Every structure is written in structure tokens, then in C-alpha cells.
Amino acid sequence: MYADDIQIHRHSTLGNLGPTVSAINSDLSNISExxxxxxxxxxxxxxxxxxxxSPGLGVRVDWQKAPVVYNGVTIPYxxxxxxxxxxxxxxLSYSVHVNVLSRRMFATIRSLRRLRSVLPIPTKVMLANSLILYIPDYADACYYNLT
Structure with a gap:
């Protein structure tokens, strides 16, 4: 639970997906109250x-039979x-995350490139360290054992 966020996590097999979503809906009802x-x-x-x-399991999920509902509003998957x-x-492939990070880094580098002939090298290094290198370092513990 964060300042303005709450997350509910449940583990389930495909066969128990319905009861698991029902348990999440019960938790949401308690949160509502x-x-x-x-x-x-x-x-x-x-x-x-x-x-x-897994991709093979995801295609077997019947999304209509397991709706997540809060106060009568269906929360979309x-x-x-x-x-x-x-x-x-x-x-959990991280491909979306890597694409977002790549775009952010590229945009930052492109912005800094305009200043390349104006700034001294120590300033360029400081800007690169503070504006670019932190982007892939954020939550880098999550990347452990990833290919």
C-alpha cells in the first residue's frame, strides 16, 4: 500500500482462477467498505x-468468466x-519495459546532443550520469537472471 495506490496479488492455477478472482472481489468489497x-x-x-x-496459458483464460469488479464497475484486464x-x-518478459526505457534514454540523449559543442567535457559527463545512466539503474534488482 502506498500513498495513493493499493495492489492485490493472488496466486492461482488456471482451474482455480474463478475462486481466486472471487477472493479478489471480496477483498475489493472490504476495501470499499x-x-x-x-x-x-x-x-x-x-x-x-x-x-x-505463460503465453500458452494466457490464451486459455476465459476473460469474461472472471471479471474483477469494484462497486459494480468492472476493472479491465x-x-x-x-x-x-x-x-x-x-x-514478465520486460520487453515493454526495455522499449520504454530505450525511448526515454534516446530522447534524453537527443536533447543533450544539441549542447555538445557548447558544454565542457566535465559538464557533459555530469549530465550523462545524472540524466541518462539513472534510467536503466532504477529497479535494477528486478533484472537479476534475465536474458
Whole structure:
């Protein structure tokens, strides 16, 4: 739970997906009641759901039979979600995340390139370290054992 975010994680087999989503819906109902009690408003339109599984298993999921619902609003299943700056997809492949990081780094380098003839080398090194190299370093512990 963060300042304005909450996440619910559950582990399930394909056969138990229905009861698992029912348990998530029960948790959401409890959250709704708690937030109503304390005067907090949860916006289900900004919410997302994702099922992380292998590609072969993902095609066997009947998305209509397992809707995630908060206060009568169905929360859509997404192919990718953003979690504290990490872009996660259904297979945890990190390809979406790497593409986003690559675009950010390229845009930053392109912006700095305009200053290449104006700035001294120590300033260029400082800018590269502070504006470019931190991008792939954020949450780098998640990349352990990835190909």
C-alpha cells in the first residue's frame, strides 16, 4: 500500500482462477467498505487488472468468466501495467519495459546532443550520469537472471 495506490496479488492455477478472482472481489468489497467508513474515495476507472502467466496459458483464460469488479464497475484486464515505474506485461518478459526505457534514454540523449559543442567535457559527463545512466539503474534488482 502506498500513498495513493493499493495492489492485490493472488496466486492461482488456471482451474482455480474463478475462486481466486472471487477472493479478489471480496477483498475489493472490504476495501470499499473500509474506504467508505473513513471518507476515502477510490476511483475504479483508474484501476487495472492483469493476469501474469505463460503465453500458452494466457490464451486459455476465459476473460469474461472472471471479471474483477469494484462497486459494480468492472476493472479491465490489461496486457501491460505500470508498477512503481516498472512496465510489466503478462509474461514478465520486460520487453515493454526495455522499449520504454530505450525511448526515454534516446530522447534524453537527443536533447543533450544539441549542447555538445557548447558544454565542457566535465559538464557533459555530469549530465550523462545524472540524466541518462539513472534510467536503466532504477529497479535494477528486478533484472537479476534475465536474458
Amino acid at each position: 473500509w474506504s467508505r467508513q473513513y471518507g476515502l474515495k477510490v476511483n475504479p476507472v483508474k484501476s487495472q487488472a492483469i493476469i501474469i502467466c 490489461c496486457d501491460t501495467v505500470k508498477d512503481l515505474g516498472l512496465h510489466l506485461d503478462q509474461q
